Amino acid sequence: MxxxxxxxxxxxxxxxxxxxVVGIECLKLLAERNYPADKISLLASPRSAGKFIEYLDEKLIVEDTNQDSFNEKNxxxxxxxxxxxxKYAPIAVSKGSLVIDxxxxxxxxxxxxxxxxxxxPEDIFLHQGIISIPNCTTTPLVMLIYAIEKLSKVKRLVVSTYxxxxxxxxxxxxxxxNQSNDWLQNREISSKIFPYPIAFSLIPQVDDFEPDGYTKEEHKMINETRKILHNPEMRITSTCVRVPVPITHCESINLELSDNLDLQSIYNALDSMTGIEVLGKNNFEEYPMPFNSSGKDPVFVGRIRKDLSCENGFSMWLASDNLRKGAALNALQIMEKAFSIKY
Ligand SMILES: NC(=O)c1ccc[n+]([C@@H]2O[C@H](COP(=O)([O-])OP(=O)(O)OC[C@H]3O[C@@H](n4cnc5c(N)ncnc54)[C@H](OP(=O)(O)O)[C@@H]3O)[C@@H](O)[C@H]2O)c1
Structure with a gap:
């Protein structure tokens, strides 16, 4: 108990x-839990040292990161x-901290x-000082696959991200x-972070390319999914696309199962999975989007239907706040499990 x-x-x-953006979301989640301010230290680069960030009724100061930043941090x-x-994870581990990276x-x-x-969750307790969280596209995907694999093995998985x-x-x-503003004002658009303009467009490249024509992001999805599900042979391919949306990643998922299941079994499997919410069971026009999923904890799944092109196939769609379950929430939940925290 x-x-x-x-x-x-x-x-x-x-x-x-x-x-x-992830650090700020982490603070929001801690505030939702009323986590005591005196148990939280904020670290960043020298650029931000001395800035204050509001937290509950207090203002927390941001400090530059150095060798001593991790003293007495659990x-x-x-x-x-x-x-x-x-650079810093090994230092924090050497001071006895659990690093969640x-x-x-x-x-x-x-x-x-x-x-x-x-x-x-059992993998948490195998750590040697560092636990990683997955890429923000991998996390919702593995939750969905894990739920469905309770009924039938996934033989092949094709995923496209937005x-x-x-x-x-x-x-x-x-x-x-900035680009959206410039575009609307008829000004020239400049790109520094993305390889091409993202406003009013999309970019079928997330991260750098590998020699095989996949991007690193696509390889991350494939390799991380296999590692988390302990299935190194899993047949999975992915195409990762950046879209002009501020928050929340969406994914189109097509999977082929070993068994012939009906739609209701898929609904039931996803419904009974902690952290997943199914939309559109009684109304096709209800489905997850950044518009109704951002700022929320669950992974939302909808547009679930039989794939008409193969025997045991299903297509579906998910939306997941990349800053919450895709990053800060997942990290926080790992700490809560590792330390058996119930608020
Ligand atoms: N964004 C997501 O949805 C998401 C999801 C899953 C995983 N992640 C991973 O989470 C990490 C952070 O992502 P983010 O999106 O939050 O990035 P971000 O918005 O660019 O924030 C980067 C943070 O790192 C700090 N920083 C940069 N250089 C530093 C240095 N030399 N020493 C100390 N602090 C330094 C920055 O501090 P300053 O403000 O002082 O520059 C800032 O606080 C990345 O590894 C990313 O891959 C992100």
């Missing part, structure tokens, strides 16, 4: 990357860049669990707003 943890026993945490959330994770730095390292608590700009950070989000 899990016990409610005493306030004094709550882990002392540092958020490295506190001024980024948990360090790192949501900065891969290089920052590579959002970057791709350690995800495929065999000594680092890659965790979605609804799917592979990824919001905040998935690439705060500067990318600003780029969408």
């Amino acid at each position: 899990s016990m409610r943890i005493q306030e004094k026993d709550l882990p002392s945490i540092a958020i490295l990357g506190a001024t980024g 948990v360090v959330f790192i949501s900065a860049e891969t290089q920052v994770s590579l 959002d970057s791709s730095a350690f995800r495929m390292n065999k000594n680092v669990p890659l965790v979605v608590p609804e799917v592979n 990824q919001s700009v905040s998935g690439a950070g705060k500067l990318a989000t600003e780029e969408l707003f």
